[in-house]
Each structure stands twice: as C-alpha cells, then as structure tokens.
Amino acid sequence: MKRESKAVKVRNIQIGGGAPVSIQSMTKTDTTDVDGTIKQIEEMQKAGCEIVRIAVPDDDAAAALVKIRKLTDVPIVADIHFHYKLALKALDAGIDKLRLNPGNIGSIDRVREVVRATEAKGVPIRIGVNGGSLEKDLLQKYGTATPEAMVESGMRHVRILEDLNFDNIVISLKASDVNRMVEAYRLMATKVNYPLHLGVTEAGTPFGGTIKSAMGLGILLHEGIGDTIRVSLAAEPHEEVRVGWEILKSLELRKRGVTVVACPTCGRLDVDNFVEIVTEVERRLAHVEEPLHLSIMGCAVNGPGEAHDSQLGITFGRQVGMIFKDGVPMRKVAGADIVEEFVKEVEILRQEGKNAKSIAEVKPLVQIT
Numbered sequence: 001m002k003r004e005s006k007a008v009k010v011r012n013i014q015i016g017g018g019a020p021v022s023i024q025s026m027t028k029t030d031t032t033d034v035d036g037t038i039k040q041i042e043e044m045q046k047a048g049c050e051i052v053r054i055a056v057p058d059d060d061a062a063a064a065l066v067k068i069r070k071l072t073d074v075p076i077v078a079d080i081h082f083h084y085k086l087a088l089k090a091l092d093a094g095i096d097k098l099r100l101n102p103g104n105i106g107s108i109d110r111v112r113e114v115v116r117a118t119e120a121k122g123v124p125i126r127i128g129v130n131g132g133s134l135e136k137d138l139l140q141k142y143g144t145a146t147p148e149a150m151v152e153s154g155m156r157h158v159r160i161l162e163d164l165n166f167d168n169i170v171i172s173l174k175a176s177d178v179n180r181m182v183e184a185y186r187l188m189a190t191k192v193n194y195p196l197h198l199g200v201t202e203a204g205t206p207f208g209g210t211i212k213s214a215m216g217l218g219i220l221l222h223e224g225i226g227d228t229i230r231v232s233l234a235a236e237p238h239e240e241v242r243v244g245w246e247i248l249k250s251l252e253l254r255k256r257g258v259t260v261v262a263c264p265t266c267g268r269l270d271v272d273n274f275v276e277i278v279t280e281v282e283r284r285l286a287h288v289e290e291p292l293h294l295s296i297m298g299c300a301v302n303g304p305g306e307a308h309d310s311q312l313g314i315t316f317g318r319q320v321g322m323i324f325k326d327g328v329p330m331r332k333v334a335g336a337d338i339v340e341e342f343v344k345e346v347e348i349l350r351q352e353g354k355n356a357k358s359i360a361e362v363k364p365l366v367q368i369t
C-alpha cells in the first residue's frame, strides 16, 4: 500500500499526496552555459523528465538561472550548498523548488530569511541528506553513516524548518549503498509524512548503476515508499530519465512509451540477428510517448502467446517474422525487412488511436523458456 504523504507542489507537478511518482534528473552542463543547459533540459524532457535540478554553485550560475528560467517552463530545482544568498537569488530567478539543507547555511537569521522568501514564492525545500557528507558529531555517535545517523541528520534539518513553521518539505536520504539507503528511507517513513525523494547516489556506470538504482528504488517503491525519483548514473541525464521510467513501468506505477517484451533467445531461435532487430525497434520508437505494449519473440514456442497480450507482436519462424496485431496473425515479413515493416505498423496503430489497451491490462505469461 502506498505510504500517505503530504502534497507538495513544484510548478505544475505534485509530489506526494497520492500523485504519481514523478521522475527528475539533474543537468550536468556548466550552469553558466545557458544554451548547453537548455539543450540538455530539452533532451531530458524528451526522455520524460518532469523536474530538472540545476546546480547553483556561484553568482554566475545564479545569473544564468535568470536566463534559463525565461527559456524553459520545466519545473526547476535550484541545488544550493552553504550559500544562503544564492538561494535568495535563485528564488528571485523564479525557480520552483530549493534543494538546500538549512543546517548548512549558517545562522538561524539566514535560514529565516531564506524560509520567508521561499514561503513568499510558495516554493518547497528538499532536505537532501547524503551518506557521504554527514555531520561529524553524528559520524562519531554512530561510528559511520548508518541509516539511523542519516535519519537523525534529516530530522535536524526538518526541525529547523518546522520551528520556523515551514512544512513545504521533501526529504531525500541518499547513499551509494543500497541496503543503507533502503533502511534509511524505511525509518524516515515511520517518522514524518513529508514526501520522499528516492535515489541511490553515485550509483556508478550505466550497467552497475542501473542495477543498483533498480534494486534500491524498486524495493522501496514496491513497499509504497517514495514520491519522486532520481536515478544517478555516470551518463547523460536523459539516460538517467530512461532508467527511471523503466523502473516505474516495470512496477506498473506509471505508463509511458513503448514496452518491448523480447525473449532471451535460446537454441530454438529462428532468426539470425534477433538482438539487433529488438535494439533497432526500440531505438526507432524511442520518440513514442503513449504507452504501447509490443512483443518480439524468437520462435513459435512463446511468440503467439506473448503476441496475444501485446498490441503488436512479431514471432519468428525460419528467418521470417509473422506480425500479429492484438494477437491475430496479420502478415509475414522477411527478417531483413522486419524492422521497417514493424515500425510502419506501430505508426499506423498510433494513428488509428488503437493504443487504449494499457500495460495494466496485460497479464504476465508463464514462460517455458
């Protein structure tokens, strides 16, 4: 069951309060490179990014934020560390959310000034605890960045804001260790009802990082914990967004774009370049936003069954692909032409508007492979 959380508004996106789990990511350009940053934001949006975080390390970045704000409507989170004046400048630039730890910006007067300005703009604050940068006294108390230490750190920041009657809060408790972040979020979920931003920080390269993120985020989301997610990879941000969507789609929490069921292949495979075909179909259909369920299967053992539960499917036999539509065989196409012809059928289907058969309606099959 989904954990109940307070609703927080980030421009046109609601986080928590029963809203769908949103996907966010962070630009990796130098923020002062306005054109480059806008280009990256557009790529992220194309991949389905709903909230974009931008680092604001200095005055030049804050000045660039003013220009960036004018060039995009995407909900923007300004990422601030230590400098309260940069937070004030970012708010003036028209950002939609602050990522800032109030305990790290100095005197309570400074915190109050930021909180009042934030309140005036109706903008939430995300408290972002990171296992790698915990307060020294907590590291001494707990020996290391344990889940309890991370939660205690988070609660300190929460109390600073609550003491100023500010509760427009989102919390993250990121660690690069999956077990640790899972425990930290579980613990925090028992203490507050603020929405939780999930992430495995510094997850790594696309291969390992995707697995770590899918594990950490997947466990929590499956337990109903988590209101917005960010996948962190040593890769372009739109890749992070793609992975985020796959995590949400695989748990049937959101629907977007093409889902291709493809068999792992085995000794019965009836076509030569199966992996290339599947990869090319996915690449050619990456622009599709509406949910479409497709299947590509290497032989007739499971092909017709999967095709039955797909809007369009291919089953191979003797180097020839049979295209199925809603489970009914349509036509045979030679392996060399299958990508082109299948993509054509998908585009026809989209035009027909026959994509109402949702992923949620598709029941998993028992595989014999």
Ligand code: SF4
Binding pocket: 263, 264, 265, 266, 267, 268, 269, 270, 297, 298, 299, 300, 301, 302, 303, 369
């Ligand atoms: S559908 Fe199953 S049996 Fe047929 S090639 Fe793919 S993995 Fe092998």
